[in-house]
Amino acid sequence: MERIILIDFGGQYTQLIARRVREAQVYCEILPYSTPLAQLEGADVKGYILAGGPASVYEAGAPRCDAGVLALGKPVLGICYGAQLMAQLLGGQVAHAESGEYGGVAITLEAGDPLFNGLEAQATCWMSHNDRIGQLPEGFHATAHTAHCPVGAMACPEKKLFAVQFHPEVRHTPFGQDMLKNYLYDICGCSGDWVVSGLVESMIADIRKTVGKGRVISGLSGGVDSAVASTLVHRAVGDQLTCVFVDHGLLRLNEAEEVLRVFRDEMGLNVVYVDAKDRFLSKLAGVTEPERKRKIIGEEFIRVFEEEAAKIGDSDFLVQGTIYPDVVESGVGNAQVIKSHHNVGGLPKDIKFRTVIEPLRSLFKDEVRALGLELGIDEKAVWRQPFPGPGLAIRILGDITQEKLDILRHSDAILREEIALAGLDREIWQYFTVFTGMRTVGVMGDGRTYDYIIGVRAVTSSDAMTVEFAEIPYPVMRRISNRIINEVSHVNRVVYDITSKPPGTIEWE
Ligand SMILES: Nc1ncnc2c1ncn2[C@@H]1O[C@H](COP(=O)(O)OP(=O)(O)OP(=O)(O)O)[C@@H](O)[C@H]1O
Ligand SMILES: O=c1[nH]c(=O)c2[nH+]cn([C@@H]3O[C@H](COP(=O)(O)O)[C@@H](O)[C@H]3O)c2[nH]1
Numbered sequence: 001m002e003r004i005i006l007i008d009f010g011g012q013y014t015q016l017i018a019r020r021v022r023e024a025q026v027y028c029e030i031l032p033y034s035t036p037l038a039q040l041e042g043a044d045v046k047g048y049i050l051a052g053g054p055a056s057v058y059e060a061g062a063p064r065c066d067a068g069v070l071a072l073g074k075p076v077l078g079i080c081y082g083a084q085l086m087a088q089l090l091g092g093q094v095a096h097a098e099s100g101e102y103g104g105v106a107i108t109l110e111a112g113d114p115l116f117n118g119l120e121a122q123a124t125c126w127m128s129h130n131d132r133i134g135q136l137p138e139g140f141h142a143t144a145h146t147a148h149c150p151v152g153a154m155a156c157p158e159k160k161l162f163a164v165q166f167h168p169e170v171r172h173t174p175f176g177q178d179m180l181k182n183y184l185y186d187i188c189g190c191s192g193d194w195v196v197s198g199l200v201e202s203m204i205a206d207i208r209k210t211v212g213k214g215r216v217i218s219g220l221s222g223g224v225d226s227a228v229a230s231t232l233v234h235r236a237v238g239d240q241l242t243c244v245f246v247d248h249g250l251l252r253l254n255e256a257e258e259v260l261r262v263f264r265d266e267m268g269l270n271v272v273y274v275d276a277k278d279r280f281l282s283k284l285a286g287v288t289e290p291e292r293k294r295k296i297i298g299e300e301f302i303r304v305f306e307e308e309a310a311k312i313g314d315s316d317f318l319v320q321g322t323i324y325p326d327v328v329e330s331g332v333g334n335a336q337v338i339k340s341h342h343n344v345g346g347l348p349k350d351i352k353f354r355t356v357i358e359p360l361r362s363l364f365k366d367e368v369r370a371l372g373l374e375l376g377i378d379e380k381a382v383w384r385q386p387f388p389g390p391g392l393a394i395r396i397l398g399d400i401t402q403e404k405l406d407i408l409r410h411s412d413a414i415l416r417e418e419i420a421l422a423g424l425d426r427e428i429w430q431y432f433t434v435f436t437g438m439r440t441v442g443v444m445g446d447g448r449t450y451d452y453i454i455g456v457r458a459v460t461s462s463d464a465m466t467v468e469f470a471e472i473p474y475p476v477m478r479r480i481s482n483r484i485i486n487e488v489s490h491v492n493r494v495v496y497d498i499t500s501k502p503p504g505t506i507e508w509e
């Protein structure tokens with residue numbers, strides 16, 4: 001399979017570039033800037049993209065990739081920081097500009113540049129920079145400019161080197177996707193062989209090869225990721241697979257019954273239900289720090305899986321439905337640790353399984369859903385809203401008690417019922433309530449109350465990497481708030497979270 005290597009310099013939009021390349025049906029792999037040249041090469045690599053980043057190339061210690069990528073004879077596209085780095089590595093000059101450009105900017109694209117083939121000369125692009133290329137490297141010419149930026153883009157077509165100061169990957173650069181396609185198809189010569197649905201057979205073959213005659217344990221949560229991962233493994237090795245569904249006491253109302261009904265009864269998977277409520281809750285008692293909670297939960301999951309593996313006669317393989325955002329947010333590579341997802345950053349060091357199988361590790365959620373539909377998994381499971389492995393633990397701020405869990409579960413069930421009644425459950429990516437732990441004064445039945453605030457979080461997204469708060473109609477909000485306050489004891493106030501991601505995250509912890 002052909003691939004594009006995307007070199008990461010810690011920018012905000014690196015993920016987005018990868019998504020856009022994949023949307024154009026070319027597989028894209030993100031590697032840190034520190035990757036040695038030998039690992040960047042490969043016959044299947046059709047080209048490179050150098051991504052953006054917060055640093056300035058002229059600072060000491062600014063991240064640099066091996067300059068050798070520019071001399072491999074394969075196309076390279078620099079974007080923003082990547083463009084500036086290309087200029088600098090090849091002898092051009094980059095300096096701090098008197099005024100930066102942020103947001104939508106008018107740009108003139110030169111005719112004749114293969115990157116801009118078929119595009120209108122006068123266009124709008126999205127900029128986010130304060131440095132600019134002052135002097136072009138030898139052999140380059142400027143191929144676009146804005147009022148404040150004489151080198152809006154540059155190229156040396158003979159060497160297949162191209163660079164743009166703007167961000168083609170964001171939707172606010174309307175011609176961006178067409179430009180990327182020009183790069184991928186005309187310049188890199190890709191044929192577009194990446195379709196998620198085409199992966200099923202090779203994934204199954206890979207799993208079969210890895211597992212051989214061994215036994216496999218799969219962590220099944222009822223979410224789409226583990227449903228797809230488990231189904232792939234089931235197709236590959238049939239009844240060598242045992243799915244383990246852990247009830248850690250942090251599930252939603254009736255969730256355990258529902259998961260067993262769908263996966264055991266309807267889909268016919270071999271599912272072991274483990275009641276681990278007491279052990280999780282006692283390990284978590286009194287713990288308030290979010291990262292501590294995540295690490296405890298990550299470790300306890302593994303201990304339960306190990307015990308179940310021992311019961312079925314030692315299984316060497318553990319399957320997890322880990323997907324790409326879990327890996328990135330856990331700070332693998334250059335990325336910062338935003339939060340340790342229990343299945344990646346929360347894994348203990350001493351884990352008894354010989355191999356952890358994660359067939360979905362490089363996919364985004366919408367790609368996983370496409371695979372799920374391809375595999376014929378129940379539509380309800382495919383479109384189920386994501387639910388984090390640590391469950392309600394990261395929706396209770398502070399320590400976890402049975403009383404708080406009961407309040408949270410009850411309010412969450414009401415929210416889900418009302419969202420479904422309003423027909424909004426497909427539109428909204430995730431919606432849940434949060435136990436804030438704060439108490440306020442209220443008046444109910446002419447008496448004073450001093451009770452808890454429940455937070456409501458509802459967001460729209462396509463991949464959980466960036467989100468907007470959902471614009472739930474006021475009448476629906478009113479019903480949600482009335483019902484929660486009237487029906488859940490010890491709650492006298494409901495607030496709505498209107499934060500996007502970034503700067504917020506979806507979960508509160
Ligand atoms: N209660 C659980 N029992 C067993 N395994 C679990 C449980 N919760 C999470 N896991 C494991 O951790 C992985 C990551 O959880 P995560 O919530 O990201 O994925 P998911 O539940 O499969 O899908 P979704 O993100 O849609 O909820 C799961 O794919 C699964 O392997
Ligand atoms: O399995 C999981 N283990 C975790 O530790 C975890 N933390 C967050 N999430 C889910 O990931 C998506 C992004 O969440 P955040 O915006 O809160 O980082 C959202 O869908 C979250 O619900 C998790 N899933």
Ligand SMILES: NC(=O)CC[C@H](N)C(=O)O
Pocket residue numbers: 011051052053054055056079080081082128129130131132
């Ligand atoms: N978005 C970016 O890649 C910014 C590059 C560089 N830090 C600048 O300000 O120009």
Ligand SMILES: [Mg+2]
Pocket residue numbers: 221223386387388389
């Ligand atoms: Mg889940």
